Amino acid sequence: MDAYKNGKWDKCSSLFQKAIDDYHFYKRTLIDCRLKCKDKKAPPSFSNILVEGNCLRKCKKKVLGFRAELEVSFAVNKKFEERAPYNYMSFCYFKDEQFKAAASAAFTYYVTHPEDERTLESLQFYRLQKGVEEEDFVDKEKRSYQSHYISGLTAYNDREWVTAADHFQQSLSDYFIEEERCRVGCENGFVHGVFPDFINAIADHYLTVLVCEQKCLKMLSTFGTDEVKDFVCEHFNYLQYAYYQANNFEKAFESIANYLLFKPKDGLMLSNIKYYMETLGYSADLFTPSKIVREYVDMWKAIDSQLDFIRESYILPNDVISPDAEAVMKDSEEVYLEDSSLAVNRSANVVVFEKLGLHLVNEGKQFKGNDRFMADGLIRDDQCAALADLARAMPENEFGVRSASLKDSVQIVSKSEDYEISMRLFFRGLALMRLYTSAYFDDSSLHVSHASIVCRSGAVHSDLSLPESCVPQEDGSCWNPNLQKPKYTVVAYLTDNTDGTGQFYFRGDNGQVQAKVDPICGRLVGFGRDSRHGLNLSWRHDRCALVVQLSSVLPEDPGIQEVKKLMAKLDEERMKGLDEKDNAAVLNEFYKQGVKVSLHGEQLFGRERFVADGLSTPAECDQLISLARREGISGDGYQGRPSPHSSSELYSGLGVNRALKLGKVAGDGYPDGPTDSPIKTKFVSPYSKYEVFEGLNISRSLMLVDENRISANILHLFLDISEHARLLVEKFFNQTRRLYFDYTHLVCRTALDGDTEDVEKTLSHPVHADNCIIQDDGSCEKDPLAYVQRTYSAVMYLNDDFEGGQFFFAHKNKSEQVSISPTCGRIVAFNAGEYHGVKGVTKGQRCAIAMWFTNDPNFVEVSRLHAIRRLRSIDSENNNEKHDGLDDEFDTATGSNDNIDNKQSKLERELNSGKTESDLHIVREDRHEQTMKADSGSHSGVEVRRESLMNLEGTIDYNAGRIEDLSERNGDVESRDEL
Ligand SMILES: O=C(O)CCC(=O)C(=O)O
Ligand SMILES: [Fe+2]
Incomplete structure (x- = not known):
């Protein structure tokens, strides 16, 4: 830890490795000694306990020397059990640019902390480093029986029965050893806290050991994040079938009998027996369980009944661990x-x-x-x-x-x-x-x-x-x-x-x-x-x-x-609503700059819908597309979590339950996603199994800037272009209340090779509305879990070199009403309650910036404000003079409005009255919150229109877009015309 804190990276990685090795050594020794000293044949008596105790002290002393009597604190133990040292170690290796070693340390940590975004992010980064191979992502703490179990499942799925049976047998015998070591590892010290009688001291201590032993079952049958229910018993289910298929009936019968020891009334197994006996004529006495399994089951029965007694009848002093308190x-x-x-x-x-x-x-x-x-x-x-x-x-x-x-x-x-x-x-x-x-x-x-x-x-x-x-x-x-x-x-x-x-x-x-x-x-x-x-x-x-x-x-x-x-x-300063005259003027500026509203109103069958062109230049589109390609999060971009590795790594490392579902692995976790996506498509879209879906939001872009992985200019462009779109939407829909960003998402959808005919029938994004949930009867419910604060949506497209992927507005019955083909600089904007969807992308990659707006300042996209603030400080570091100039303009900015006033007094009222309405808006899960992925792409120097920083600052200040803002934009009219 000292080396880590002091930035001595090579030292810290080797010291953590030493610590891990030493911990393994310590535990191994302790358990070996306990096992060695146990005389399983000796009847339990106090004289035997004395002999065993003597043996244990000697054994520990011999191997551990003075450390034999030292206590490893619970906290330290826990850190090692939770693999915390791997986390530090991966960072040390990373700093030391040893990416291969960093990858395996990070992966080892990840297996038990799949929720850790930082680690996931790092893994993505390592994956892209030169010299790092898929094989480097190994779980260094992986237990051998787990590999066998997974190999068994694979062989079983491939109908290779003999191989499957071998692996399951091997898994079982390795597991029994591992489980025994785990149970013996529970026989640790115990602080009584009170001064119980001799017998109570033993009983209380024994009880903590039992509780710990029971936890071994759960811990050892957890693969990564997934617990395999009835792990040991399940082996016999697979075995009996594999042996049957392999014509090894004797073993099949034994496996059935073993299974029934765990679940004596299991209908399937009983009917198997019936089949063997009645149809094939085998006799009942062939169905005998093996000795080792019988002993194993008996042992657990004893433990369980003791625990039952303790739970029901054993009287604990106030400060002894209650075994019930799993929660x-x-x-x-x-x-x-x-x-x-x-x-x-x-x-x-x-x-x-x-x-x-x-x-x-x-x-x-x-x-x-x-x-x-x-x-x-x-x-x-x-x-x-x-x-x-x-x-x-x-x-x-x-x-x-x-x-x-x-x-x-x-x-x-x-x-x-x-x-x-x-x-x-x-x-x-x-x-x-x-x-x-x-x-x-x-x-x-x-x-x-x-x-x-x-x-x-x-x-x-x-x-x-x-x-x-x-x-x-x-x-x-x-x-x-x-x-x-x-x-x-x-x-x-x-x-x-x-x-x-x-x-x-x-x-x-x-x-x-x-x-x-x-x-x-x-x-x-x-x-x-x-x-x-x-x-x-x-x-x-x-x-x-x-x-x-x-x-x-x-x-x-x-x-x-x-x-x-x-x-x-502050609210008073913004009391003035947006002025309709100003709106018209700003709109005119847009038109002067070459922005053209191509379709609106009746042409699109809806009052609050429009399509405009000319909002960005091809160069800008290209910059944003390459940003999305380089840094987009593979996978859904929503809450689903792609494997940071190959599909095979997901298969072997991250969970048997999911691996079992083979086809469902990649699509797992999306309620309306595909249920049959084959595992070979590594990262699928939440909506279509024929597409990859990659996204990037502002908070991640900011992180990329902070880590010097992308230039500030590209983030600037992202913010600036989206702000330009927001302003157009606000003005076109003639808002009298300011429209804020709720969320901004740069997304690409990429066609995978597949059956084209099928693809055409599959939507890239099924018909939906952005602020309510469409019901079967065609109505749309403002469920609090939908984004009810969203009032308008807009999608700005970045390219057209792909097939399919048209945006369409839909009827209440979800059928297509009118469709729009994406192209660079085109924007589709609409009331967030409108029904719409996206047709399947059949070839190539379709990139767009999706934006959602709200009139409620409480939902302002905070990461955007952070990003603007950061850009401003980067800007001022780089260019003091220019910054000052901008700040002056910023300070004199006027003409903003909003209804926060209303909101605030309502909140106040509720605060006083104890009601729970509008301030509950703070309670929000953002389903767009993304997992992070690292990539060290080259930094492209994007030409950014500095003059438009005003717009960004307008956002932070809740300022309405002002004519001045737009005239500031005149600078880029030229470049736009040029292109
Ligand atoms: O990409 C598009 O054209 C629309 C996407 C969309 O509707 C959404 O993400 O809510
Ligand atoms: Fe949408």
């Missing part, structure tokens, strides 16, 4: 007995929030405390980042803590309006947190007595500078018993602890940890004043949270009034 076990290293009087179920109070995506995950019961809850989904990633920005704008104190109160945020916004959206999110966030807490505890008296956004720095190991006695609290302070505590505290996390550090925990009265919470963006934890709690410090990442204290007594946080005042002031 909390996930997060917690120690779980203590539950007091059933605490089992209060309050989920009914908060059901209304569920529909909006705020899910109650744990309540008092699972948390061992009446006054505790946890919910997920308050905010999405970009909003988390925007909120954390407020704390990051504050100075860091000596303990590495940055904290922004509401008052601070007013100061921050007064200095830079860049933070306005963050402040508004802060305000809405705390309002929602209060409402949720009020509802959960059924306590309407609550108001916010203090709120702050707190980030603890990950750059330094912050606890080094914390006083010894400090128990760090979420609000950045140390625990102080003398302070008056708020009735409730609610914490919303803003960062993810992908490295497993920085957990929040609850403690019981006797100090033991009762439950732990991994902080992740959008997760909410609430607790009452008597809940003992604390947090582990994190040193690798910043750890940020929005912390709200709720109280039934005044005063309220004075920052609330200040924020309201500032918001009102």
Whole structure:
């Protein structure tokens, strides 16, 4: 860790490898000794236990020397079990440019953390490095029986029965060894915490071993992320059939008998026996299970019945682990007995929030405390980042803590309006947190007595500078018993602890940890004043949270009034609606520049539809297409997750259940996607099995700029062109309220080779509407999970060198109404409620920028604001003079409007009345949130129209597009005409 922190990359990779080797050695030794010393034939008696104990001490001492008596802490053990060292190691190798080694370390980590976007991203990067082969993506911790099991399945699918049976047999015998080692690995030390009687000490300790042993089953039958149910038993299902096919009846009978030991009433197996006996005339005594399997099943029966006894009848002291608490076990290293009087179920109070995506995950019961809850989904990633920005704008104190109160945020916004959206999110966030807490505890008296956004720095190991006695609290302070505590505290996390550090925990009265919470963006934890709690410090990442204290007594946080005042002031400046005359003038400027509305209104069978041409030049289209090609995310671009590797790697590394479904692997996870996509198509579209679908959004583009993988200019072009489109849509539809970006997505759809006739019949994007869900009767439901805030949509096309892929408007019955062929510079815009679709792309690649707009400023695409801010700072670094000039214009900009005022007063009303309507908009999952992929493409120097930066800044300022903006654009009319 020291080498890692100090950037000594070659050293850190080799030291982590040593640590891993040593851990393996340590565990192996320990288990070998335990196995060696067990005398399975000796009857259980205390004298035998003494002999075994003696043997164990000697054995450990001999191999481990002084380390024999050292305790490996639970935390360290867990880190190794979770493969954390591979994560660090891959980074060290990466920094050291050893990509092959980095690939295997990263892959090993990925197998147990498939949710880790960073790792996925890195894997994509390694895959593209010279010299890195598919074979380098190996799971270094892979267990041999898993390979055999998968090979068995493959052979079975290929009807190679003898090979299949061999592999399943090998898998079984390897598995039995592995499982025994796992169980023996459970015989670790145990801290009693209390002083039980001799017999209770043994019983209590024994119980923790049993619980641990039972976990081995689940752990060992999990392949990557998938658990194979009834793993051992399933072997016999395959075996009996494989042996039958291979004409090895004797073994087939034994396999059936083995299977029935696990599931004695299994109908299929019983009818197999019947068939053998009645039809083929074999006798019943042939169906005898093997000894080893019988012993195995008996052993588990004994364990299970002991666990049953413990669960039902064994009386635990207050601080002994309860084996029932699986739910909390996930997060917690120690779980203590539950007091059933605490089992209060309050989920009914908060059901209304569920529909909006705020899910109650744990309540008092699972948390061992009446006054505790946890919910997920308050905010999405970009909003988390925007909120954390407020704390990051504050100075860091000596303990590495940055904290922004509401008052601070007013100061921050007064200095830079860049933070306005963050402040508004802060305000809405705390309002929602209060409402949720009020509802959960059924306590309407609550108001916010203090709120702050707190980030603890990950750059330094912050606890080094914390006083010894400090128990760090979420609000950045140390625990102080003398302070008056708020009735409730609610914490919303803003960062993810992908490295497993920085957990929040609850403690019981006797100090033991009762439950732990991994902080992740959008997760909410609430607790009452008597809940003992604390947090582990994190040193690798910043750890940020929005912390709200709720109280039934005044005063309220004075920052609330200040924020309201500032918001009102800002809103007032924008009160003026967009002027229709101005709209017409801006539209005229568009026309003068050569933008031509080719179809609209009746020609398209709908009032709010138009097609325009001339919105971008071929050069610009090409730039964007190459960006999409180089950096687009393979796969769906939505929430589905492509394999970072070859299909075979997916097959072998990431999950047997999915591998079993062969054809469904790639399309898995998309509700309306193809169900029969063959695995050989690596990354398919969510809609058509004949296409690959690659997408890129702004937050990813910004990340690519930050990592120097693409030039700032190309991002600038992406933002600028889309802003140009937004302005046209706003003006053409003669909006009197400003139209904001809700989401921007650069997407390419590529035809795969396939049966052309079939392809033609398949839609690239089935008929849908963008802000509601079409029902069977042709109506469209504004489901809260649809993007109801979207008012208009537009798609700007980038090319026409492909076949198929026409956009079409549809009738209520989904049949085609009118279709439009894409071409560079063409835009189709429409009311987001219009029905539309895309025909199958039969040849080549079709690229477009899809954009969705909203009139609700609460849904502003935050990543766009971030991107603009970043570009502006890059710009000012590169070119101070020019920047100043732009800023002047920026400052004098006028003429914006919006209805935030309305929104805000509504929010205010709800905040006061306890209603839950509009501020719930903050609860949003963005299904377009993408997985990230790395690529080190060359940086193209794109000619960017600097003069149009005004437009971008207009966005950040909620400014309406102004005539001045457009006249600024005159600069590129020439180049457009030229082309
Ligand atoms: O690409 C197109 O033409 C339309 C895409 C679309 O409708 C969507 O992504 O919602
Ligand atoms: Fe659409």
